[in-house]
Amino acid sequence: MNMNQSISTITIICLALASAVARADDSAPLPSMTIAQPDLALIWNDPGFQKSFVGGYGINAEVEPRISQDDLALLELVRQLMGDNLAAAEALLRDSVQPESSATLDLTLGGTRFQQDKLDEALANYRSAVAKFPTFRRAYRCIGLICTRTSDFDGAIAAFNRMIELGAADAYTYGLLGYCHSAKQDYQPAEAAYRNALLLQPQSVEWRLGLTRSVFKQAKYEDAASLLDVLLNTFPDKADFWLLQAHTYLGLKQPVNAAVNLEILDSIGKSTADSLYTLGDIYISQTLPDLAVRAYERAFLNSPRQDVTRAMRSSELLASRGGVAAANALIEVIKANAAETLSDAQRTKLLKLQARLAMSAGKGDDATAAALEEIVQMDPLDGEALMLLGQHYNRAAKPDHAIMYYERAAGIDAFTANAKVKIAQILVSQARFAEALPLLRDAQSLKPRDDVARYIEQVERASKSKN
Numbered sequence: 001m002n003m004n005q006s007i008s009t010i011t012i013i014c015l016a017l018a019s020a021v022a023r024a025d026d027s028a029p030l031p032s033m034t035i036a037q038p039d040l041a042l043i044w045n046d047p048g049f050q051k052s053f054v055g056g057y058g059i060n061a062e063v064e065p066r067i068s069q070d071d072l073a074l075l076e077l078v079r080q081l082m083g084d085n086l087a088a089a090e091a092l093l094r095d096s097v098q099p100e101s102s103a104t105l106d107l108t109l110g111g112t113r114f115q116q117d118k119l120d121e122a123l124a125n126y127r128s129a130v131a132k133f134p135t136f137r138r139a140y141r142c143i144g145l146i147c148t149r150t151s152d153f154d155g156a157i158a159a160f161n162r163m164i165e166l167g168a169a170d171a172y173t174y175g176l177l178g179y180c181h182s183a184k185q186d187y188q189p190a191e192a193a194y195r196n197a198l199l200l201q202p203q204s205v206e207w208r209l210g211l212t213r214s215v216f217k218q219a220k221y222e223d224a225a226s227l228l229d230v231l232l233n234t235f236p237d238k239a240d241f242w243l244l245q246a247h248t249y250l251g252l253k254q255p256v257n258a259a260v261n262l263e264i265l266d267s268i269g270k271s272t273a274d275s276l277y278t279l280g281d282i283y284i285s286q287t288l289p290d291l292a293v294r295a296y297e298r299a300f301l302n303s304p305r306q307d308v309t310r311a312m313r314s315s316e317l318l319a320s321r322g323g324v325a326a327a328n329a330l331i332e333v334i335k336a337n338a339a340e341t342l343s344d345a346q347r348t349k350l351l352k353l354q355a356r357l358a359m360s361a362g363k364g365d366d367a368t369a370a371a372l373e374e375i376v377q378m379d380p381l382d383g384e385a386l387m388l389l390g391q392h393y394n395r396a397a398k399p400d401h402a403i404m405y406y407e408r409a410a411g412i413d414a415f416t417a418n419a420k421v422k423i424a425q426i427l428v429s430q431a432r433f434a435e436a437l438p439l440l441r442d443a444q445s446l447k448p449r450d451d452v453a454r455y456i457e458q459v460e461r462a463s464k465s466k467n
Contacts, residue, residue: 039206065103065133071096078108086112097125103132107139119146137168144176153180171200175207182214190214205231212244221251239270246278255282266298273302277310281317289323297333308338308346316353324357331357348375348382355388359395368392380408383415390422399426417447424459433463 067075074096081089093109110125123146129139140163147156160177163169178193194211201207208227215223228245235241246261262279265271271279276299283292296314300306311334318327331350335342342350351371358368369392375385386409393401403423410419420443424436440456 064136064138067102067104071102071105075104075108078112082112086116090116103129103136103139106132107136107142110139110142114142114146119150122146135166137163137166140166141168141173144173148176148180151183153183156180157184169196171197171204171207174200175204175210178207178210178214182210182217185217187214187217191218205234216244216248216251219251221248224248225252237268237270239265239268242268242270243275246275250282255286258282271298271302273299273306273310276302277314280314284317284321284323287321289318289321289326292323293318293326293330296330300330300333301337305341308334308342312346312349312353315350319353319357328354328357344378348378348385351375352384352388355385355392359388359391369396381412383409383412383419386412387415387419387422390419394422394426399430402426417443420446421452421455428459428462431462431466433459433466437463 074092078089078092081092090109090112093105093112097105097109106125106129110122110129113119113122113125123143126139126142126146130136130143133139140159144156144159144163147153147159157177157180160169160173160180163173164177174193175197178190178197181187181190181193191211191214194207194214197207198204198211208231212224212227212231215221215227225245225248228241228248231238231241232245242261242265246258246265249255249258249261259279259282262271262275262282265275266279276295280292280295280299283289283295292314296311296318299314300308300311311330315327315330315334318324318330331354335350352375355368355372369389372385372389372392375382376389379385386405390402390405390409393399393405403426406419406423406426409415410423420439424439424443427433427436427439436459437456440452440459444452444456
């Protein structure tokens with residue numbers, strides 16, 4: 001589909017949806033959705049983050065431990081080795097760190113180990129640094145980084161909070177603090193932290209995505225939609241952003257916008273079976289069965305080897321909303337593309353659905369009846385097929401055949417009440433009121449219904465007038 005065709009298709013859909021909104025409930029199904037956390041790997045590999053981390057080996061004399069001239073000379077040697085020989089730098093520091101030495105040496109040793117992914121050893125060094133110097137901000141930052149990497153989110157939050165209390169925080173600190181709160185599903189503080197991070201680094205995709213996730217999880221859909229506008233302007237081919245914004249529009253009860261997003265997703269070739277089924281569900285909610293069946297067909301053909309259960313559910317949904325022709329069309333697509341993979345149970349279910357559709361449209365024929373007879377032969381206790389056969393023969397003016405199938409259905413507990421009502425209705429049509437009344441009363445005792453109660457009163461009156 002080229003861009004002009006996409007725009008034309010989406011324009012038509014918008015017009016159809018706008019018309020439908022005027023006559024239908026604007027609610028749409030809101031499927032569950034997993035929104036990815038910001039990517040930690042992207043944060044670790046960010047040049048700005050790496051620069052700030054390595055730059056942290058310097059000394060801020062105003063707020064950090066004092067260090068002797070000998071230790072300064074040692075750190076200069078270490079700094080020269082850090083570029084190409086971390087192992088040698090680590091060995092030099094390991095032999096120099098003592099209980100009485102400056103906490104800065106512990107911090108630097110921890111840094112050499114952190115850069116070699118020796119996280120447990122590095123964490124021990126950082127904790128030793130804050131034990132020696134309890135207000136050592138950079139050490140708390142490093143503790144927070146390691147705890148984040150190892151999914152110790154409580155430890156990371158405590159360390160980052162302590163660093164902020166001590167008056168030092170940058171975008172990475174706030175961003176990772178937001179990440180940790182979000183990982184604990186505590187989205188209010190996550191939102192606050194991400195907002196601070198985004199304030200300091202407004203171009204960061206990771207912080208904006210983290211903030212979007214946090215507000216979405218709190219059902220702040222307007223905020224999420226606005227944040228996603230910025231992301232989509234920057235990354236118009238990012239499927240996850242189109243899909244997430246569609247879900248925010250559903251949360252805002254704006255099915256037109258949600259459908260447009262999902263159609264755009266399809267037009268750029270990045271829709272999935274799930275997104276197309278969601279699109280079909282939106283169209284169904286707006287009483288647009290023709291658009292719905294097109295979406296469902298695309299969903300099914302998107303992945304023909306998928307389990308047909310959802311496609312079958314979609315055909316049932318179409319039928320329940322009056323889209324008989326659309327439901328039949330979807331069934332034919334399922335049968336044409338998945339005939340060899342359908343189980344016996346699925347074939348039976350499709351056949352019964354088609355029979356129900358034919359009956360509801362007044363088009364039940366001998367072929368429909370023959371198919372239902374075959375189902376009953378395979379499973380004599382298929383109450384639904386027995387009821388459909390009763391309905392077919394009643395419409396075909398063969399009441400004795402209809403009663404026979406309804407009686408068989410009445411022997412199955414789940415269908416007893418409804419089957420007895422159907423038999424009684426046939427008897428009433430034949431003016432056999434006295435025979436109908438016991439059946440109706442039995443049905444009412446099993447499954448009380450207001451309409452059946454009123455019907456019993458009418459039949460009783462008719463019976464009395466006949467006598």
